[in-house]
Amino acid sequence: MPKTFPGTTIEITRLQKDASRLLFDGIFATGGITLSQICVMTDLEPYMIQNWIKRGFVTSPKKRLYSREQFARILIINMLKESLQIEKICGLIQIIDGDPHDPNDDFIGSCELYHKYVDLLADADLNLFDRESVAQVTETAASDFPETVAGSRKKLAQILTTMLYAHSAARMKRLAEDSLSSLQ
Numbered sequence: 001m002p003k004t005f006p007g008t009t010i011e012i013t014r015l016q017k018d019a020s021r022l023l024f025d026g027i028f029a030t031g032g033i034t035l036s037q038i039c040v041m042t043d044l045e046p047y048m049i050q051n052w053i054k055r056g057f058v059t060s061p062k063k064r065l066y067s068r069e070q071f072a073r074i075l076i077i078n079m080l081k082e083s084l085q086i087e088k089i090c091g092l093i094q095i096i097d098g099d100p101h102d103p104n105d106d107f108i109g110s111c112e113l114y115h116k117y118v119d120l121l122a123d124a125d126l127n128l129f130d131r132e133s134v135a136q137v138t139e140t141a142a143s144d145f146p147e148t149v150a151g152s153r154k155k156l157a158q159i160l161t162t163m164l165y166a167h168s169a170a171r172m173k174r175l176a177e178d179s180l181s182s183l184q
Contacts, residue, residue: 006118006167007075009043020118024068024111032065042078049074057090073097073110076117080163082170089166096159107152108145116141116156117163128168134161 004011005023012019027033027041035046052058058073066074073093080089096107108116120141127133135157142157 005075006121007077007079007114008041010041015118015122017119017122018115019122020115024071024115027071028068032061032063032067033071034064035061035066038066038071038074042074044074044078052077052086055086057086068111069109071111072114075114076110076163080166080170082173083166092159092162096156107149108156113159116145117160117167120160120164126164128165134164138164 005015005020010023027037035049038044038049039046049058052074053060057077058070061067061070076093077086077089080092084092093110093113096113097110120137123141124137126137138157138160139153141160142153145153145156147153
């Protein structure tokens with residue numbers, strides 16, 4: 001079980017379904033959030049997020065405040081950046097979220113994708129080495145997604161699978177490094 005919400009430094013005792021939605025509701029209770037708040041919650045340096053904005057991976061904040069969608073996109077990138085190149089992460093997000101500047105082309109927004117991923121982690125008893133088990137879990141996670149375009153559920157399941165493997169690889173790398181450090 002994760003000890004923090006994926007992509008954040010926000011500690012949790014147990015990951016539960018809808019936990020990320022409740023977290024976002026609390027964070028955004030008064031509207032948007034600032035860059036400094038995001039940096040505290042993600043352990044990212046401001047220049048990194050500003051670079052992602054400059055490169056078009058995240059849209060610019062409005063009046064220096066970031067929205068739920070922007071925050072979710074930052075969390076997804078942060079969660080996957082240790083195991084995938086930033087261009088590949090953004091390519092993955094772009095498959096379903098389209099142009100970050102045009103919400104009308106979204107197959108699913110970054111916020112909903114993040115919530116689906118966290119719910120998948122909360123619900124799943126995973127054996128990452130059994131591809132059929134992973135496929136079953138991600139297909140179940142995508143099963144309630146509205147099929148507005150033919151094949152969209154299957155595509156969402158594949159994206160969730162990719163996120164699961166990449167996020168798990170990053171977590172395994174940290175565990176291996178921690179194990180090695182304890183030997184020295």
